[in-house]
Amino acid sequence: MADSDVLVLGGGLVGTAVAYGLARLGRRVTVLDEGDIAHRASRGNFGLVWVQSKGFGVPEYQRWTRRSSDEWAAFSDELQRATGVSSGHERPGGVTICLNDEELERRSQRMAQLHLEAGETRFEYEMLNPAALKKLIPAIGPEVAGASYTPYDGHANPLYTLRALHAAFIGLGGSYVPNARVDAIDARPNDFRVNAGGALHAAPKLVLAAGLGNRALGAMVGLHVPVRPVRGQIIVTERMQPVLNMPTLMIRQTVEGTIMIGESREESGFDDTTSPEIVHTLAQRALKTFPFLRHARIVRSWGALRVMSSDGLPVYEQSAQYPGAFVCTCHSGVTLAAAHANHYARYVVEGALPPKLARFSTARFNVQAAA
């Protein structure tokens, strides 16, 4: 039997960020990961480290997101020093483009409310008219009505981030077991046994970080984790000369030069294929935003499944029935990677989640169910 201090179920961006944080704190950690047949949001996402849309009506989420984004540059540097792999992280600020007055008005109201709700954290933003936006991003097209800007937004290469996290975790002595799907958990308070990947693994602590798999795994340790798939489709172009100096919510240029165009939000169950209608709609919007794209060749498009809770917020909880079992899941695992490595891992070691994360506990789902 392989003993560890903590078993982490799931080796995507969430699981490896937490596992890396735990290993950095000197814990013996084993990550059990189902592998390539699983749906894996970490390998199909858009790569934004994004603040400006997060936490509307939930200031706790705004603060948590902001904290992660503030820590991302140091987090990325640390991973690069440890592994030689650059996450490609940049934080030049970001804009959300509006294509008509109605979108702009809605956006403006939303930003004003986020600003109000931020309180002491502060939330600096600007609403930009087309002329001001063109000064910031000269490639913007004539049909754009305006945009919101915050300095807090950025982007990274999610695949390199995942690779760096894996390498850093293993460099610290962590154990990563691929092709290790967990179907059952033998759970007792602070005593968990799992048979996976051809071996029995045991630890006094367990972190569920299996993305869409958390729903079934949560039930095995007394945690209600109502996550569902929400599909997003993304288009990517050939590499181009640097033309976009900052990311926008739906279009960004990667450090390699490709332009990523995203991303839909569809209730499609576990179907992660692409559809011509959605790709067409995304491309139309992209052309209106950046007319230069009419000359760009599309090289690939794909669909991937977000891990979405019923209210869109992360789910962070320790099981009351089986203390020592934690769940960590969210729909913005790139953005929150720094917070998961730097803070969530520490809370697991300390054995308790702090009151400031109470808003993300599963208790809110019980209230919803009772209402």
Ligand SMILES: Cc1cc2nc3c(=O)[nH]c(=O)nc-3n(C[C@H](O)[C@H](O)[C@H](O)COP(=O)(O)OP(=O)(O)OC[C@H]3O[C@@H](n4cnc5c(N)ncnc54)[C@H](O)[C@@H]3O)c2cc1C
């Ligand atoms: C189209 C799209 C665009 C996105 N854009 C952004 C963005 O711009 N910025 C951002 O911050 N986030 C974005 N996201 C969200 C982000 O990708 C996810 O929040 C993040 O990848 C979730 O990581 P995860 O580790 O929880 O899940 P996953 O990446 O799904 O990983 C879960 C892992 O658990 C394993 N697993 C599952 N079940 C089991 C089991 N029973 N036993 C063992 N292992 C198991 C799987 O093999 C998998 O490796 C986007 C997502 C999508 C789909």
